[in-house]
C-alpha cells in the first residue's frame with residue numbers, strides 16, 4: 001500500500017498522489033513497468049478500486065522508452081556506448097517523502113540489462129492543485145551514453161471531444177489565444193529560438209475532455225513546461241488514444257552523458273479542473289505566487305518606464321523631469337530603460353555598446369548616484385535596464401573578448417538588432433562571472449537600485465561555442481540555459497530583495513523556467529490597450545496579474561497608431577501590475593488629473609488585483625463587442641470588476657455581464673474607480689447589490705458602455 005504519506009491499506013502497487021482537489025494514480029511494482037493509471041478529480045484511497053472498475057484507468061507506461069516493442073511516441077531514446085539503442089526500464093523501488101514545498105513520489109527505474117537508472121519524480125505542491133513531474137537520468141556505465149529524446153512528461157488523456165487552447169504569438173502580439181478541436185494526427189507547439197521562447201507559442205496549454213473550452217465549466221487539464229529554452233509539446237492523437245509529451249526540444253540537442261553524470265529534465269507542471277479554464281488559471285496563479293515567482297506574495301510598485309517616453313534619448317534633464325512628473329502623479333518607482341551606458345561607444349541606438357555597462361558621462365554627468373538622489377528627493381524608487389547576456393560587434397566588450405561570443409568557427413558572425421547584436425556564450429563560466437558582475441557591480445556601487453529590467457532582444461543565432469568541446473557542441477541550447485539559471489541563482493542568493501523584471505523584446509520570456517528568479521515580466525512591447533485586452537487574456541491563463549507588467553502609454557499608440565481614451569488605457573493597465581510608459585510632461589492637465597486619481601484608486605485595489613482570484617467573464621475572443629473580467633479576494637469580501645467596449649456600432653446589443661466568485665449571500669457596495677470626470681461617476685456608483693443578483697443576473701452595462709472604447713472599473717466591497 002502507499003498513499004503519499006501514509007502506508008497502510010492500499011494494494012502494494014498503487015501510489016495515490018493527492019492535492020486538495022486532484023489525484024494522480026501511479027501503479028508500480030518492483031520488477032515491472034510503472035504505469036500511469038488515473039489523473040482527475042480527487043479520490044480517496046477507498047475509491048481507487050472505483051477508478052479501476054469504472055474503466056477510467058489507462059494502464060499506460062508512466063515513462064515509455066524506445067527500443068523494444070517500439071511503435072508509437074516515446075518519452076526517451078538513448079544510444080548506449082556499444083551502439084545498442086534500446087531501453088527496458090523496470091521499477092526498482094518507490095520512495096515517498098515530504099519536502100519543504102511538496103509531497104514527493106519518486107519512481108526509481110533500472111534497465112534490465114544496462115547500468116542505466118532513471119528516476120521519475122512527481123511532486124504535489126502543498127496547498128495547491130499543482131502536480132509537477134520530471135525525470136533524472138544517471139549514467140552508471142563506464143562509458144558515455146547519448147540521449148536523443150528526453151521528455152519531462154508523458155501524459156495519457158481520455159479520448160473524447162478534446163479541444164486544445166494554446167497561446168501563439170509574435171513580437172508585439174504575444175500570447176494570442178488559439179482554440180481548436182484535436183483530430184487525428186499530431187499537434188505540436190514548440191520553440192527553436194533558444195533564448196526567446198515565448199514569442200512564438202508559450203510552453204503552456206489546456207486540453208478539454210468534454211467539448212469546446214469553457215471558462216467555468218468542463219473538465220480541463222492544464223500544463224506548462226518550466227523551461228526557457230527550446231521546447232517541444234506534442235499532442236499525439238491516434239483514434240482512440242491520446243498522449244501528451246512535453247519537454248526540451250531535442251532537435252539539434254542530442255546530449256552526451258558521461259559516466260556518473262546525471263541529466264535532469266525541466267519540471268512539467270499540471271493541474272486538472274472540473275470548473276473549466278478558470279479553474280486551471282486560478283490553480284496556476286496560486287502556485288506561481290506561492291512557489292514560482294520570486295517574491296510572489298509581495299505587492300508590486302506602480303512604475304514609470306522611460307522607454308516609450310524618450311527611447312534612447314536618455315539624459316539627466318529628461319530623467320529628472322520624468323521622475324518629478326511621475327512622483328506628482330503618485331507614482332512609486334522610475335525605471336530608466338535603454339540608452340544610459342557606453343562611453344567609447346555611447347548607446348544611441350540598437351547598434352552598439354551592449355556589454356559596456358558604464359554610465360555614459362556625456363548623457364548623465366551626475367551619474368547613477370545623481371539619478372538616485374533625484375529619485376529620493378521625489379520620494380520614489382529608482383530602477384535600471386540591462387541586457388547582460390548580449391554584446392554588439394561595436395563594443396569595448398567584444399573588442400576585448402571576441403571569444404566570449406557564440407560563433408561557429410570559420411564562419412562570419414550572424415548579427416541581430418541594429419545589424420551588430422551578438423550573444424554571449426553563457427556555457428562559459430568566465431562569461432557567467434561577467435554577467436553576474438553586471439548586476440553585482442551596479443548593486444555594489446549603487447545599493448539603492450530597487451529594480452532591474454533584464455532584457456534580451458536576440459535569438460540564439462550562431463550554434464557554436466568556443467567553450468564547449470567539439471564533441472559537445474550539440475549541448476549548446478541546453479547548457480546555455482543551465483548557465484543562465486546558474487548565474488541568476490547567484491544573483492538571487494546575493495540580492496534577494498532586488499525586484500527584477502524578465503523582458504525579451506516584450507513578452508519573449510514569460511515562462512516558469514525563468515520566473516523563479518524574477519518578480520515579474522514585461523508582457524509585450526505592444527502597449528495598445530485594445531490589443532492588450534487580448535494579450536493579457538492569454539497571459540492570464542497561466543500567469544498571475546501581480547507579475548504582468550501592464551503600462552499606460554501615449555495617445556496615439558506607438559505600435560498600432562490607435563487612439564484610445566486615457567480612461568480605457570488606465571482601466572486595462574489597472575487589471576495587471578499598473579505602470580506607465582510615456583512622457584508625462586506631454587500630458588494635458590486634465591489627463592494628469594485623471595492619472596492621479598486612477599493611480600490613487602489602484603493603490604486601494606492593489607491587493608485584490610495582485611493577489612485575488614481571477615474570473616474571466618466575457619472573452620474578447622468571442623467577439624461580443626465587450627470583454628470583462630474580475631478579481632475576488634479568497635474571503636470574497638472584496639472584488640474589482642472591469643468591462644471594456646471592444647467595438648462600436650449603432651443599436652449594438654450589449655449583453656448583461658454576470659459576475660463570478662462572490663458570495664451569493666453577501667451584500668456588496670459598488671464604487672466607480674475611474675470616473676472620467678471627477679465627481680461624475682457611472683450609474684453603479686454607491687449602489688448596494690447582493691452577490692446573488694450580481695452573479696445570477698448580472699449587471700446591465702448598456703448605459704455605461706455607450707461610446708466607442710468606453711470602459712468601466714468597479715470596486716466591489718462587502719457591506720457588513
Ligand code: DGJ
Nearest residue numbers: 307337338503505506525
Ligand atoms: C525591448 C523591450 O521590450 C523594451 O521595453 C525596451 O526595453 C527595449 N527593448 C530597449 O531596447
